[in-house]
Amino acid sequence: MGYRVVAISPTDGSAGEALGAIVAYKLGFRLINEQVVARVAWEAGVDPGVVADVERRKSVVARVLGGLGAIAPAATAELSGSPIVDDPAPRRDALRGLIRNVLWESAEAGDAVIVAHAASLALATRADVLRVLITASAETRARRLAETQAIGEAEAEKLVARGDANRADYLKRFYGVSTGLPTHYDIVLNTDRVAPEEAAALILTAARATSRFAR
Numbered sequence: 146m147g148y149r150v151v152a153i154s155p156t157d158g159s160a161g162e163a164l165g166a167i168v169a170y171k172l173g174f175r176l177i178n179e180q181v182v183a184r185v186a187w188e189a190g191v192d193p194g195v196v197a198d199v200e201r202r203k204s205v206v207a208r209v210l211g212g213l214g215a216i217a218p219a220a221t222a223e224l225s226g227s228p229i230v231d232d233p234a235p236r237r238d239a240l241r242g243l244i245r246n247v248l249w250e251s252a253e254a255g256d257a258v259i260v261a262h263a264a265s266l267a268l269a270t271r272a273d274v275l276r277v278l279i280t281a282s283a284e285t286r287a288r289r290l291a292e293t294q295a296i297g298e299a300e301a302e303k304l305v306a307r308g309d310a311n312r313a314d315y316l317k318r319f320y321g322v323s324t325g326l327p328t329h330y331d332i333v334l335n336t337d338r339v340a341p342e343e344a345a346a347l348i349l350t351a352a353r354a355t356s357r358f359a360r
Contacts, residue, residue: 151172156286265330313325
């Protein structure tokens with residue numbers, strides 16, 4: 146029996162989001178990406194009381210995640226983001242705590258590919274989760290962002306640098322990780338050298354393998 150969940154942590158411009166969609170389709174799993182997680186946080190954030198109320202919080206999570214079965218990966222990717230970034234710090238922190246709960250509830254349900262930058266750390270204690278880091282050099286990632294978002298190279302480089310800094314800050318504040326290490330993951334793939342199709346094949350092979358080692 147293979148893993149019940151694949152947690153993909155992508156860096157900006159690494160093609161991790163596209164890989165997640167491919168892997169989810171091939172495995173027949175639900176795709177839970179940053180947009181879906183943000184949707185849950187946004188729905189809960191409409192009423193701040195939801196964040197502090199366990200039962201109401203579970204209701205929001207179950208409603209949104211439960212409706213994903215009929216949503217194809219392409220449609221899922223179109224879900225809009227949340228107001229998390231613009232919220233005052235206390236509220237933002239509460240919503241980020243909610244996001245951790247969303248990741249855990251998604252893993253509890255099983256049969257899911259979760260594409261979120263902190264997913265592997267949030268689910269590190271689960272033996273049924275295959276943890277994958279997708280990355281590439283800053284130059285490659287900036288070039289991809291420039292191409293996909295139709296922006297200049299200088300702006301793309303700033304986006305990569307800002308994204309890396311935000312990710313590092315998030316991991317430090319919420320998981321106590323000052324430096325990301327390869328040992329935080331089961332698989333680390335560099336898409337500078339591994340094509341998306343090859344990377345997806347490697348993840349699928351590992352995901353379908355039996356997990357024999359306790360963490």
